[in-house]
Amino acid sequence: MTLLERYIFRRALISSVGSLVSLALIVWIVQALSRIDIVKTSASAAGNILWIALMLLPDLAAGVVPFAILIGAIQVLNGLNADSERAVIAASGASMRVILRPIIYLGLAGGILVLTVAHGIGPLASSAFYNGIRSINVDTITLFLRPGRFERVSPDLVISVGESNGSIIESLFIQDTRDPNLDLTYFAAEASILDQGDQSVLMLFDGQLHRKPKTGNSVSVIEFQTYAFDLSNLRPADDGDWTRTSELSTLTLIAPDPDDEIYQKKPGRYVEEATDRFTSWLYCVAFALWAIVCAGQPQTNRQASNAAMTLGLAGAVALKAVAFLALSMVSPNPSMAIFVYLLPIAACVFNALLIMRGTNLAQIPIVQRTFDLPRRLLSGLRKSLNRQSSGSPESAIR
Template sequence: MLAPEIEISICLIPLKNCRTDISQALPGRVNGALCVRQGLRRRRWPGCTRQGIPSGFHRPLRSLYSAAMRHLTGYMIRAAAGPTAFVTMVLTGIIWILQALRFVDEIINYDMSMGAFFYISFLLLPQLLPVTLPIGLFCGMLYAYWRMSSDSELVVMRAAGLSRMALAGPGLLLAGFCAVFVASMTFYFMPMANSTMRDTRFAWKYIYSTVVLREGAFTPLKTRLTVYVAERRSGGELHGLLIHDEREPGKSVTMMAEQGTLIRAEEGPKILLLNGNRQEKDHESGNINVLYFDRYNVEIDLVGSNAPVRVAKIEERTIEDLFLIDPGDFDRATYHRIQAEGHKRVALPLLTIAFALMAIATVLYGEFDRRGVGARIWVGCLSAGLLQAAVLGLTQAAATEPFFNTLVYVLLLAAIAGSLFLMRAGAGMPTPGPAPMAA
């Protein structure tokens, strides 16, 4: 089994025209590299003559070279994808736990079930991933390229003739995939998850929760029901209930029970009454029918008449709802906030690409010298932190002044262009001194 450096060199050497003692310069970079590889595999130089490679060898050799490049690209993508996924999961997990702790009070105060708690907590992920994935990608790229540089793998690839842009290609492919993922999250999945989460929390607070039934007071509900609860105890137990029902025209029903509890069914919430009676009055005849029961279910809508109407927030809008709007439908401040939210979502995929290029440029810039890479890594991390802070500050300021939306794009494009400039051929390399004069 060959070492990784030797295997890479065999796949690539040389991308320049090669000469052997039995042949002239082989035509073409691809043919030259593949003739060497084929010769190493067969321990001889098949097809290498003074006239070059026969035409019958061109297609299989090109296929072999393409396979070698695909193998190298996959190797570099896997080297960066692993650390990226690890850092992203760690950051997302930490923030997810801190955010989920906010819902503990709702479990206690609104009798929220654990299933609903985990469901709401899961809906936080589409909001967190667009923030943590760019940071995880930067750390993963920086670590992967630094490790390949420390293991001399990048040196071997450069010696084989690969340019800096060719070395950055696999990282750009991974960055493009992450940018598309972030765009899908911010454009559609994040607003959908945000809307679903707020709907669920509203339902538990004003529909499924017994907190709506105030203790010692008559609570009118929107469905022509009035509920009185003498005492609420832990676990959702209700004591001393009186329910007056006028939902059916021409009849009024009054139910009294010693105790009861809330039941959450698929068709809607119900109150299970225990040890009580049901009195039904017919308004036409004036007759009253009394029914005594041990258990009785009452379908009930716990949305009180004083419950607020849930208004959708800006974060619940999709990308179309943020840009394809009529300014006349909103006041000036609200319109600016909506536009700032839309530009913020467009900026996050660009930030993902900028972070990846900054990490790659940090390692590829200059000479492959282990002694100087540490300082470059610190500079790269500081630059990424400043870029993140600047983008965050500008997007916040754009909510009041739309001009800052333009500055966000200028800053991100400048970071991308600057990283590409640092990866150009010869960037950071020492200038050769004058040739020594002949004696």
């Protein structure tokens, strides 16, 4: 890179890193606060909650990296226009590559970061997070459920125990109404918490399961000798969701064990997770190109630069919304993965074509009228108030 390109890259990198830290902290705090009630129900959680919450950071940071690159790039390009540096670069005869190259390098650097998290750090952090949640729920059952009392663990889940002696529980009762179509009630003469490696399972012994549809009065009773529960969210472990695909390595997702129970029940989830990991980095490049489309053209100080940031964020949010919708359809229909791959690639091609044509979105008439609408409304309201004030009796007396 030339000296000027390094200058632009350095400014864009600093701005993007600042945006990344701010966005990641905001999302992390929201996620951590949503789980703060764990501290009230677990003694060990009070000491481990910070570590568990930190395990959320890699995936959260990777999720906001494309937006941080977009915001950082647009801020720098707007700054170049505000300081007339962009106009000087254009007047000196420098090509668009002077602006294009450092921003693309920034997008590629963000893509490498996202790939590193998606295929390396992310699965390890996700596994550590869910293992921490599982251990917290173990403490919730064994330490904080008082014998003879019905404790509402969540709005739709009530648990009661007769006696608790370490990991052994006697006379366990669970009422689960989280299913919108079915009420589940569990009775067990005894329950115990078994450690399976880094995981813990709540095993129910010698009990009954009562299933009652919400729309009817019939009740089906199922007797069982043993029944397993996933302590990460207190739901049955035999639904195939004990180990989440986010905890699996990329190699396992690409070449899963055909005998794996989870893969046999829901193979589309493996495809969905692998597709997400291999496409997420492309949005860093797509958003970097979109930033150039929105703010890369030279403009004067009189031309509003706020439109660039608004257009940039609006387009980015719209693209990610469509991508999220398409990704959610991969699990039931794995062939949709092709569309998920094509979406960011098409965005990159579309943005590249706009850059080659020198399109300035902020100067398109319909965009200008849209952003001028609040100003025109405010101006009309001010004129209306002035006319009413000039026609009032008080003003006539004056």
